[in-house]
Amino acid sequence: MAYTFISGATGGIGKAFAIACAKKGYNLFLTGRSIGKLSVLKSEILSCYNVQVEIFACDLSSEKARAKLIADIDKNNIKFSQIINVAGVDTQKAFMEYTTDKVLFQLRVNAEATICLTHALLSRREEKAELITVSSMSGTTPMPYFALYSATKDMLINFSKSLHYELKKEGVKVTVIAPGGVPTRQDIIEDIKGQGLWGKLASKSPIFVAEKSLKAVKRNKLMYIPGYLNRFLYRLIKILPQKLVLRFIANRWKKQTKDAF
DSSP: OOEEEEESSSHHHHHHHHHHHHHOOOOOEEEEEEEEHHHHHHHHHTTOOOOOOEEOOOTTHHHHHHOOOOHHHTTTTOOOEEEEEEEOOBSSSOOOOOOOHHHHHHHIIIIHHHHHHHHHHHEHHHHEEEEEOOOGGGGSSSOSSSSSHHHHHHHHHHHHHHHHHHHHHHHHEEEOOOOOOOSEEEEEEEHHTTTTTHHHOOOOOOOHHHHHHHHHHHOSEEOOOOOOHHHHHHHHHHOOHHHHHHHHHHHHHTTOOOOOO
């Protein structure tokens, strides 16, 4: 019996992926930091959809915790037809305001955990499989005052695009997702409001992102950016002088700090 693996499953985008996959009849293996939230999500899904749901609470920043997660997968002889990497840390502040612990936490979740889990789970996949990694529009350009998040998300874009070509001959479809504003938490909702009309028009709901992403990986798209305005912005950023883009971003983001995790 094949499963869809979703990290960060209790967050806004992760939960939307879980529900969208359950609607399609996919069995789910869900992980997140809180066993309580995972249990509630499992009950919610089972009350509406006829699928199997396995849950395992895991602090993805811990190598030992990830090892226990993989051990549980092997104990139950679970194989995956889909891997959906959603978990991430979006701390936002000037780099020199970070503590070393915060630097390591963000790197371990966004980079180390995503790459290590992808490697482990691809080794436990069905013959034909799909891999979705959620990056961000923030990863498509350097971002002063959001530098570490932007750098890790850029890494995920390059990593996923490389795997797209490495794994094509093995029948694995690989797509990286770069959403713009997605109203999942109150602080993000406030960020979107702060961007005025553009933020309102460019933001997309979690379920929109999830459903469109599932369609994108079926078509084996290299990268998918949800929303026409976000795709326009992506192209605009690529042709504008980088100094101009960096100055605009710095002026926009230096005024706020976010330490959500």
